[in-house]
Amino acid sequence: MKAWIHETTGNPDVLQLRDRPKPEPGRGELLIRNRAIGLNPVDWKFILWGHDAWEWPHIPGVDGAGEVEALGEGVAHIALGARIAYHNDLLKPGSFAEYTVIPARVAIPLPDALPFAAAAALPCPGLTAQQAVDKVALWPGAHVLVTGASGAVGGALLQLARERGWVIHAVGSASQTERLHRIGAATVTDYRKDGWKEDWARRAMHQPLHAVFDMVSGGHAASLAPLLTANGHLVCIQDRQETAPLPAFSTTLSLHEVGLNAMHAHACDRQWGRLVASGTEIAKKIACGSFDPQIIEIANFDDLPNTLTRLKDGPNPGNRVVAL
Template identity: 35%
Template sequence: MPKAYVFTRYGGPETESLTDLPRPVPGPGELLVAVRAAGVNPVDWKRRAGYLAAFAPVEFPAVIGSEVAGVVVEAGEGVEGFAPGDAVFGNPLTGGYAEYTLLPAETTGRKPEAVSFADAATLPVAAATAYDGVHQLGLPPGATLLITGVGGGVGVAAAQIARHAGLTVVGTASVAKKEFVESLGVTYVEPGPGLAERVRAAAPGGVQAVYDLVGGAALEEAAEALDDRSKLITAADRETVARLGGSPVERARSREVLEEVAALVEQGVLRPFVTATHPLSEASTALRAVEEGHARGKIVIEVPGD
């Protein structure tokens, strides 16, 4: 039977294991996809830890992973426009760290030939979230955007998309990521207490918006640098941003957005920065790097094809 990396109950890494599972069967509107690459994201370990259980419960064993790229094996009833052999990417219905998964045809993107499976697998969560947030803010060219946690997958994509839109970007990240962040054309600011003052020093004209990817105290500190709280958005902390007068990132979750960000990769505007790849047998190693905050850019699990 096909391999999949699962968690068997809510908890820590001890709940994870590589196991055999039956190959999924596509229902109406679904695509069975042979996975070639799966992106690794913070939401993966947060789901395993039970943080999302209240509004997104799972059945155990649950396959980990929220974004994949692969090849269509079979289309379910009512699916049009896709055929076996098509290269696609999207958010899986049955987890991504696996040899096979199901994708909803309606929100699955076609992978451009010039974009690798590894790069495409970074787009459905990180790059699409970045794209949605930057477009939600709707800043004019020349405006300045502060991104907290700019050194992670969403932040790296958001910085590139924002700069392509003509924005000036200021960003926070760990000191270890300073050089990497600056290579993106971002003005680096060290996070922590006193952030608002450091941001004002780095951007004397002020910041016109904040895109938060950290939450908690970091979000509160960043908000102090902003006059218009309607331009405060977060992909990390709905409760705090509501209290501060901002809003969460509004996700489009559409095929159009996926194919738009893939086009940016194809054009060389957006670099996914896949900094490490692991085979499915090393899924634990890949997820630990993200869970422990050591990842720079994106980590991808690769599954060999036939």
């Protein structure tokens, strides 16, 4: 098979297109013939950083969509030829190839009407957003603040939060205001505006925020903790809170961290079943037009490194996908 591999860490231009042995699925695994690959920031970050668990040369990539080519021992609930999307463990050989082996439990069934390119944009952004909204028990009408809202995960989170009836206040790029309103934001704040946090502190005195979903950094999330009302939720999708951001027994916040890859090492089959079911529902909504996959580019497989560089350099008001 053809695969994009790297033998050293660095920017996306370290990737090389090479012939590699076609893998075989083991027990509980599937071999997927990739038809589209979803690109995510975690891809270029780990190409840059590397990981001690990798065998070299390494095939990166966590998201893909395609057809089941072969079944490993013990897999009886998925048919050959089934159309699926997946999020693979970033510690394993990944999706930047014509074929990828994945655990059968991560396979998201796809409607026949859903194009593979749209399906490949689903797993990392959609399942990360799903995990984030599942962290908090809020009621319809609750007010939430979402930073990084104009990115792929932010846009998916807005759409899932809208379905729960929350009043969503987006912080993102001013150029994306119209799109953010369309996919669920009640208000949009330009993150480049000086003093926007102070403006929100004044607003929160009259309209309490019940949750903040932050996609910037742990420090950035901590700076927003004072905006939350009693028993509020601070959800970190980038980084985490190493120490409590506010004094004990003040607003008694709940602190949450979100990391999709943790599911591969630590989640049970039942947890994966629930997450895959959520992904299946998102796939159905994309197919019927009620959920925006936010695709901003569909590139050719031969142009994968350059497309990943465009993702790294930004801006990215949505998802970049590679088609095979």
